[in-house]
Amino acid sequence: KAGVTQTPRYLIKTRGQQVTLSCSPISGHRSVSWYQQTPGQGLQFLFEYFSETQRNKGNFPGRFSGRQFSNSRSEMNVSTLELGDSALYLCASSETTGGLGEQYFGPGTRLTVT
């Protein structure tokens, strides 16, 4: 099976713009979670989608949003970008939502905000 894929891999945006990141989970996986990784804050949970519904949400402002499509692919959107949004955004997929599931991570999208 192909692994989790994320596009684009690298992105440079200007402060105030918006950005959309995409994640394709492993075939058959219905849960997709997003994480932000920065040197200062480490890995922080953004949100989880399962069967097109947001299951959990982390402590991020409303500028961060996401959605999941019927084929389980997920997108994450960040509006009104700030310099502090520069980070590696990781997507992880799982067959189940929590419980006894385990997550498989993608390579990430490196976002730089200038």
Added chain:
Amino acid sequence: AQSVSQHNHHVILSEAASLELGCNYSYGGTVNLFWYVQYPGQHLQLLLKYFSGDPLVKGIKGFEAEFIKSKFSFNLRKPSVQWSDTAEYFCAVTPGTGGFKTIFGAGTRLFVKA
């Protein structure tokens, strides 16, 4: 507040030395516990996991971890490290129910000298 603490941020060992990385968590409820590894230039990947049962769990590449409920700890061990174990190691906690809302530790960078 829910949190995961990793005791060491940087560890340097010689090959064949024994490894123990500490992890303590603060969470008021049933949890699932994980150790992830990120090799240079690679994705985060699962080393091992604990859901229930035997508190001593074995993972890939000779790693093991022990869950001590009374101490809220889940320490990672390996009897003899190799140069190829050079990587960053993350301890993580998810709630036992209610979906993924994974909390990661800050990570420990391990460098193994050949």
